[in-house]
Amino acid sequence: MTEHGSSASGPLRRRLAPEAHRSNALHPGAWWVWAIGLGTAASRTTNPLLLGMLIGVAGYVVAARRTSAPWAKSYGAFVKLGLAVIVIRLVFAIVLGSPIPGTHTVVTLPEVPLPDWARGVRIGGRVTAEGLTFALYDGIRLAGLLICVGAANALASPARLLKSLPGALYEVGVAVVVAMTFAPNLIIDVQRLRAARRLRGRPDKGMRGLLQVGLPVLEDALERSVALAAAMDARGFGRTVPVPAGVRRATAVLTLGGLVGVCVGTYGLLTAAGASYGLAFLLVGLLAALAGLRLGGRRSVRTRYRPDPWGTRAWLVAGSGIAVAGLVIRAAVSDPAALHPGVVPLVAPTLPLWPAAAVLIGLLPAFVAPVPAESSQRDRRPQKNVKDQKETS
DSSP: OHHHHHHHHHHHHHHHSOBOOTTTOOOHHHHHHHHHHHHHHHHTOOOHHHHHHHHHHHHHHHHHHOOSSGGGGGHHHHHHHHHHHHHHHHHHHHHHOOSSOOSOEEEEEEEEOOOGGGTTOOEEEEEEHHHHHHHHHHHHHHHHHHHHHHHHHHHSOHHHHHHTSOGGGHHHHHHHHHHHHHHHHHHHHHHHHHHHHHHTTOOOSHHHHHHHHHHHHHHHHHHHHHHHHHHHHHTTTTOBOOOOHHHHHHHHHHHHHHHHHHHHHHHHHHSSTTHHHHHHHHHHHHHHHHHHHHHHGGGBOOOOSSOOOOOHHHHHHHHHHHHHHHHHHHHHHHOHHHHSOOTTTTOOOOOOHHHHHHHGGGGTHHHHSOBOHHHHHHHHHHHHHHHHHHHHO
8 A cells, every 4th residue: 555655646746846957946045935934924823733734834845855965954953953942941931930920830949039139030939831831832933933944954955045146245155155165074074084093093082183183174174275265266256347336325225224124024023013014114125125236236247157047836935935924924913812822821722724724835845846856766666666566466
């Protein structure tokens, strides 16, 4: 039964989305827009059932469209970080108390006396079920935000994302790429030198081994930096062209004003009171910032080799995340009690129907995004096994 089910899902998945290759690879910005949409929806609710659905949707899409690239392995680290955030939030609620009043006492800890200037802060004391429940809901929400960001990191190539930056951010993108590749190269150098010392029968642990390994590593890092600087200088890095003063002033006004609008809009979306103006400020700020970056790109003389296209599938992936965020925000405004279950009095959370259906829209990338080559090869293996069994029988 398992082999037949997997063999049937492989052709269905390939009919909905083609196998990924360099010419049809999904734009990395689409993955980030999708993940930010899920994260925005997670920030608008404390319902653990709805947050669990959002985390499940992100995990399913990552499992269906993750490649074997090194950055794709970061999703597990974000999940562990989310679990750690939940535990830390509960520990803080137990040790430092909770602002939520409660009548169901779970345990009473010894309270540490504090001076008068620390009035309002306590260590220990009564721990209530209402306070723990509120801390658990808040921790799950923070974990959901981290897991959504981890999904974007696991699905989008950082090098391709930085290559897609506008010309005004070209220098920043190169600096980020160099910084991101420094730590992996440093780790590889340390592992290589430690392996060489073990083969020669020399110690590679302890302070003595660290000192004898550190000097060659620093030497390699210095040589790599000099080679990188020479390559960047040979390619004309940092070369600009003169632009009129009016264009420079317009670029500064649009960029700074757009970033301020993005900050105000993001703050409004993350708070319950700012839902009415948050989306408008965010959209206007994004448009102004993009216009400023486009004008600022005139100073940078550069071309893109094989740029990533933003096609129909990228619009579908990004649109699914935006749809999830918009529908959940609307549900939070129209029915806040469903998305924020009460803890005083303590009641069991219920799954709201329409917000749950809106969250399921986030599964669309698992069916329309191009299938990684590794996944399609795994789908073909069960079909070959079933065919061999039939021929043997």
